[in-house]
Amino acid sequence: MIVEARGVGFVYPPARRVRPFRLADLTFGVAAGELLGVIGPNSAGKTTLIRLLSRVLEPSAGEILLEGRPLARLDRAEVARCVAVVPQGVPPQFPFTVEELVLMGRFPHAPGRYFESGADRATARAAMAATGVLELATLPLDTLSGGERQRAVIARALAQEPRLLVLDEPTAHLDLRYQAETAALLRRLNRERHVSILLVSHDLNLAAEVCDRLLLLAGGRPVRLGAPEEVLEAEVLEAVYGCEVHVDKNAASRRPVVQVVWPDAGGR
Amino acid sequence: MSPGARLVAVLGVLALVLLLVGAAALFVGSAALSPGAVLAALTGRTGARSIESVVTLSIRLPRIAVAALAGGALAVAGVAFQALTRNPLAEPSVLGVSGGAAFGVVIGQSVGLGFGVLGAAGLTAFAFAGAVVAAGAVYLVAGAGRLSVQTLLLAGVIVGLFFASAITVVISFVDVNRLGGVIHWLLGNLATIPPASLGLFALTAAAGLALVLPHARELNLLALGEEAAQQLGVDAERLKLQIFAGAALLTASVVAFAGPIGFVGLIVPHALRLLLGPDNRLLVPAAFVGGGIFLLAADTVARSIVAPAELSVGVITSFCGAPFFVWLLRTRYRALL
Amino acid sequence: MAGLRARVRAVEQAVAAGSRPRVLYVLWPEPLIVPGRESLVTELIEIAGGRSISASEGTDYPRFALEAAVARAPEVILLANHSASTGGIDRERWRGLTSVPAIRDGRLHAVNGDLLHRYGPRIVDGLEQLARAIHPEAFR
Numbered sequence: 001m002i003v004e005a006r007g008v009g010f011v012y013p014p015a016r017r018v019r020p021f022r023l024a025d026l027t028f029g030v031a032a033g034e035l036l037g038v039i040g041p042n043s044a045g046k047t048t049l050i051r052l053l054s055r056v057l058e059p060s061a062g063e064i065l066l067e068g069r070p071l072a073r074l075d076r077a078e079v080a081r082c083v084a085v086v087p088q089g090v091p092p093q094f095p096f097t098v099e100e101l102v103l104m105g106r107f108p109h110a111p112g113r114y115f116e117s118g119a120d121r122a123t124a125r126a127a128m129a130a131t132g133v134l135e136l137a138t139l140p141l142d143t144l145s146g147g148e149r150q151r152a153v154i155a156r157a158l159a160q161e162p163r164l165l166v167l168d169e170p171t172a173h174l175d176l177r178y179q180a181e182t183a184a185l186l187r188r189l190n191r192e193r194h195v196s197i198l199l200v201s202h203d204l205n206l207a208a209e210v211c212d213r214l215l216l217l218a219g220g221r222p223v224r225l226g227a228p229e230e231v232l233e234a235e236v237l238e239a240v241y242g243c244e245v246h247v248d249k250n251a252a253s254r255r256p257v258v259q260v261v262w263p264d265a266g267g268r
Numbered sequence: 269m270s271p272g273a274r275l276v277a278v279l280g281v282l283a284l285v286l287l288l289v290g291a292a293a294l295f296v297g298s299a300a301l302s303p304g305a306v307l308a309a310l311t312g313r314t315g316a317r318s319i320e321s322v323v324t325l326s327i328r329l330p331r332i333a334v335a336a337l338a339g340g341a342l343a344v345a346g347v348a349f350q351a352l353t354r355n356p357l358a359e360p361s362v363l364g365v366s367g368g369a370a371f372g373v374v375i376g377q378s379v380g381l382g383f384g385v386l387g388a389a390g391l392t393a394f395a396f397a398g399a400v401v402a403a404g405a406v407y408l409v410a411g412a413g414r415l416s417v418q419t420l421l422l423a424g425v426i427v428g429l430f431f432a433s434a435i436t437v438v439i440s441f442v443d444v445n446r447l448g449g450v451i452h453w454l455l456g457n458l459a460t461i462p463p464a465s466l467g468l469f470a471l472t473a474a475a476g477l478a479l480v481l482p483h484a485r486e487l488n489l490l491a492l493g494e495e496a497a498q499q500l501g502v503d504a505e506r507l508k509l510q511i512f513a514g515a516a517l518l519t520a521s522v523v524a525f526a527g528p529i530g531f532v533g534l535i536v537p538h539a540l541r542l543l544l545g546p547d548n549r550l551l552v553p554a555a556f557v558g559g560g561i562f563l564l565a566a567d568t569v570a571r572s573i574v575a576p577a578e579l580s581v582g583v584i585t586s587f588c589g590a591p592f593f594v595w596l597l598r599t600r601y602r603a604l605l
Numbered sequence: 606m607a608g609l610r611a612r613v614r615a616v617e618q619a620v621a622a623g624s625r626p627r628v629l630y631v632l633w634p635e636p637l638i639v640p641g642r643e644s645l646v647t648e649l650i651e652i653a654g655g656r657s658i659s660a661s662e663g664t665d666y667p668r669f670a671l672e673a674a675v676a677r678a679p680e681v682i683l684l685a686n687h688s689a690s691t692g693g694i695d696r697e698r699w700r701g702l703t704s705v706p707a708i709r710d711g712r713l714h715a716v717n718g719d720l721l722h723r724y725g726p727r728i729v730d731g732l733e734q735l736a737r738a739i740h741p742e743a744f745r
Contacts, residue, residue, distance in 0.1 A: 054499040077501035085499040087492075091354070093601075094491055095546035104489050108501030114485060114549060115271040160500070299676035322704040323672045384697060452636045452668065459635050460671055462697055576673035577662070578636065 002067060002164045002196045003053060003083070004029040009061030010048060023048050023220040026062070030164060030196050035186070037207035037228075038200045040217035041241050046200045049217070050168055053198070055079045067163065080108035084162035086154050088169050090141050098144070098152045099137040102128055105159030127158035130193070131185060147178035154185065158193070165189070166198045171206055179203070183210050204258045208232055209250070216240065232256040275550055282557040286336065289561050293332050293568040298575030299323045331460045334469065335567040335581070336560030338458065338526045339536070341473040341518040343559025346533020347551050348480045348515035351487035352508060355420050356601055357593070359533040360399075360519040363420075364427030366528035368402020369395040369520045370454060371431040374438050385464040388524065392472055395520035402427050403516055456529030456582020458567045465525065472521035477556060479514025483507055484548040491546075529563070529582045531589020536562050538596060609729050613652070616736045619743040620654025626739060628655035629679035629707065632666055632718070634698065639669045646721055649728070653735035654743075655681060675702055681739055682707040685718030714738040 008026040023045040030036045038046055051057040052064060055071055064071040066082050074082075090101065105127065106120040116124070128134040131151040141149055150170060157165055167186070171179040183206055190197050201207045207214055208228040216223040216231050218240040224231045234247045237258060244261040269277070295306050301320055308314045309324035342360060349358040349365075360366045376394030381387045410423035439450055461469070486507050489497040494504045522529065536559045537551060544550045566584040573579060628650050632638045640646035641662035650657045658677040659669055682699065702708050716738060720731030737744050 051495070056495050056498050075501075076498060076503055080499060080501035083499075085496070087496050087499075091491070091493050093356075095541075096488070096491065100488070100547065104492065104500060107485065107489060111486075111501055114482075115275075297672050298670040299672040301676075317703040317709070319676060319678070319704045322702050323675055326701045326703075327672045327675065452638075457636050460698075462701070571670060576670050577667045578670050580636070 001029040001065070002032055002034075003198075004065040004068075005052075005062065006065070007062035008052060008059045008064060010052060010057060010059050012048075021045075021048070021220060023052075024061070026222055028215055028222065028225055030198055032163075033190065033194055033196055034213065035190050035197045035199065035211045037211035037214045038198060038217060039202070039204055039207050039214055039231075040223075043219075044217035045220040046217060047168070048220075050085060050166055050200060053164075053166060054083055054085050077108040077111050080160060080162075082162055083164045083166060084157035084160040086157045086165065086167045086170060088172055089146075089149055089153060092142075094141050097138055097140050098128065098133055098155075099124065101141060101152055102133075102137075102156045102159050105156040108160060123161065124155075124159045127155040128152075130158055130189065131155040146173050146175075147181065150174060150178065150182065151185070154189075158189070158195075162195060164196045164198060166200070168200050169202060170199070171201070171203055179206060182206075186210055204232060204237075205250075208255045208257070209253060229256050232258055271547075271549070275553065278544060278550060278554050279557060282554060282561065286557055286561050286564070289564050289568075290332050290336065293335075293564055294324060294328050296568050296572050297323065297328055298572065298578075299327075327460050330463070330466055331458060331567070331571075332564060333466060334461055334526060335458050335564040337469055337473050338522045338529065339532055339559035339561070339563025339566075340556040341476060341522050341559070342529060342532035342563070343536035343555035344477055344480055344552055345515040345518040345522075346559075347537045347548060347555045348487075348511050348518070349533065350537060351490055351548055352511045352515065353420055354491060354493075356538075357421060357534070357596065358424075359531065360515070361428070361528060361530035362534065362593075363403065363406055363424035364429075364431060365399045365402045365406070365424075365516065365519050366523055366530065367428040367431035367435075368405070369399040369516075369523035370528045371402075371434050371438075372396070372398025372520070373524055374435050374450070378438055378441075385462075385468055388461075388465045388468055392468070392521055392524040395524040396517055398431075399516040399520045399523070402431060403512065405430075452580050453527040455580035456527040456585065457580045458526050458529075458563075458570075461525060469521055469525045472517060476514045476518035476521065477552075479510050479517065481552050483510060484552045487511065487548040487552075488546075527580075527582065529585055531585045531593065532559055532563055534596075535585070535589055535592050538592075609726060612729050613732065616732055617652060620736055620740045623654055623740050623743055625654060625656050626680035627658050627678065627706075628739060629658050629674050629677075629682045631682065631684045632722075634684065637669045637671050637674065638666055639674070641665050641667045645724065645728075649721060649732050649735055650739070653732055653739050655735070655739040675705055678704075678706055680706045680710070681712045681714070683714055683716045683735070683738055685721065686715050687718045 005026050005028050010023040012021045038049060040046055052059055055076065058072060066074060071079065102124045103116050103120065106116050106124060125134065128137055131154050133148060133152045133155055136144060136148060141152065144152065170182050174182065186197055187210060189195055199207060199211055211228065213226060214228050214231040215225045223240055224236060232247055234245050237245045246259045246261050248257045248259065250257050295303050301323060305320040306324050309320040314320045346359045349360065349363060350356055372394035373391050376391045381390040405427045406423045409426055410419045486502045489500050489502050498504050537555055540551055540554050540558050544554060567581045570579040570581040570584050630640050630646055630650060632640060639659040640657060641659055641664050644665045647657045647660045658679050696713060699708060699713055707713060716734055720727050720734060
């Protein structure tokens with residue numbers, strides 16, 4: 001197991017949120033080379049899960065193991081050498097170029113170093129090549145398209161040389177073509193670089209297409225964990241999301257496809 | 269060119285410019301010494317008790333050192349506050365931190381601290397306390413967490429105004445006769461200070477720089493946001509504390525020895541960003557030298573433009589800084605407001 | 606009033622015979638602020654038998670460059686202190702200025718500024734104080 005959560009719980013301090021939020025009884029693992037999808041409605045606890053796995057937050061119950069070692073006993077750089085989080089983008093007015101961004105991924109490997117080494121630069125170039133942004137290396141992030149920016153951010157995470165790549169809604173702001181590209185990229189990275197992937201997404205169909213297993217969260221609790229066709233069952237989803245759905249199979253990949261049954265569709 | 273070589277080249281060029289500006293400043297002044305006389309004093313060909321020697325070595329040289337140090341310290345404080353708050357317009361005077369430090373110094377003076385190196389150390393401590401209180405107040409007024417650019421600036425202005433009023437109150441209670449001196453000092457005023465005090469100034473400024481410079485790479489990562497920086501291995505809480513302490517110490521040392529000189533921390537970092545890009549590993553050391561160049565040039569103007577009287581150097585930096593601030597707002601950071 | 610006038614005349618007579626040394630009157634040390642052409646202190650220094658090196662400056666109390674003061678080689682330096690609450694006088698910053706005759710000859714004196722900066726009967730006390738500092742030989 002690359003990462004293992006054992007009975008993990010977490011409660012946001014009451015002051016931090018208007019409505020107190022809690023995560024409870026979370027037990028799962030990501031095996032070496034596995035692609036696990038985490039899905040669920042808004043405020044299911046997906047973002048909290050990412051923060052727990054990257055030690056931004058500490059669990060209030062249970063424990064998380066990283067390659068068998070308790071996460072709580074690792075320092076930040078150790079965690080970052082194992083787990084790389086891909087955020088949804090970079091902040092507005094982020095002033096650096098693609099290459100400078102990707103080189104930031106080398107920080108946990110030598111936090112005391114003032115400038116990156118030649119080896120760091122080579123790793124960063126390989127990461128840029130892997131996501132196809134090498135020719136954009138000298139461009140500032142704010143001159144790129146949404147898809148290019150996403151690939152630059154993924155390259156930064158790859159430069160960390162992690163065992164586990166955690167992606168936070170990687171297709172949130174992307175159109176269909178970039179969604180397809182991202183899906184293909186993740187599968188290729190998983191295959192060629194043997195990096196395990198934890199994909200957090202609203203997009204059930206993307207998750208079903210890309211992932212080996214899915215973890216469905218709702219209201220801070222795990223609802224189901226298993227292969228996409230075991231998790232994406234109409235009655236389960238209807239209970240969790242509170243709307244009528246229809247589950248089909250993708251003609252090409254034989255993976256489940258979830259469609260909303262629009263409440264008014266018949267009356268038009 | 270490797271980044272290390274680039275840093276060396278940048279620092280080399282800036283150091284050369286600093287040397288040239290410093291040399292030029294040695295020949296300028298209201299005592300109207302001929303260049304030959306200055307050279308004679310520098311090479312020791314005049315007696316140590318000659319006017320040439322005293323003016324050149326005991327008056328102009330220490331003041332040049334103070335100007336270079338103060339400018340460097342303020343510019344580094346500017347870079348540090350900008351990275352810390354992720355706000356390109358943050359700066360010790362804009363944030364009200366200089367005002368807090370000035371209040372600290374006025375309090376220190378009113379309880380009797382003043383002369384000699386011990387007095388200067390005491391005033392630096394009071395200035396540091398004032399800077400920390402002001403920065404803390406800005407943080408509280410603006411509200412914790414990720415601050416929007418406007419909120420932070422507004423909070424800085426409010427805190428700055430508060431401390432300006434507080435200073436006025438203290439002065440009016442202390443002694444009318446001191447007013448003349450304090451008013452000039454509040455504008456930001458460089459002076460020839462005795463060697464022991466100059467040494468103390470250099471030491472505190474170096475301590476401030478030492479708190480910031482080693483973390484320049486982490487400051488780059490902070491541009492990703494605090495959470496993303498943590499996920500890359502940055503201990504964000506400790507980093508913020510260190511940078512905050514360093515920037516406050518740099519500001520406090522300048523305020524204690526030269527008064528609250530405004531806008532250096534805005535002009536110099538942004539000018540250098542236009543030349544060098546956003547990398548704090550280049551900006552922090554370059555700002556230390558570049559800030560010295562800028563303030564030294566400004567002070568040379570301030571002490572020669574109305575000779576034998578003098579202007580406060582803060583007047584010059586504000587005349588440059590306020591329009592520059594407006595220009596930055598209207599062109600480069602329009603989107604933020 | 607008659608008594609005051611007599612005391613002023615006594616000062617004038619006492620210093621009449623002596624030279625008229627160059628005086629730097631330091632109203633405020635940092636930044637250096639000195640009495641200018643129009644100021645009362647400049648006038649008092651004249652009466653006390655000295656010549657203020659800043660007597661020709663434009664305004665009442667101009668800011669003055671330290672090096673300009675040094676270049677004018679004052680023979681007497683008078684540091685005004687302002688009541689007890691402001692503490693002592695900072696002699697330290699002047700010690701290094703060894704080219705200045707006043708420093709060389711040990712003629713750096715503190716004077717009570719409260720007696721000199723405001724119009725009123727106590728000005729005569731201030732004048733006597735100035736005269737003693739500028740012409741100690743005349744009051745032995």
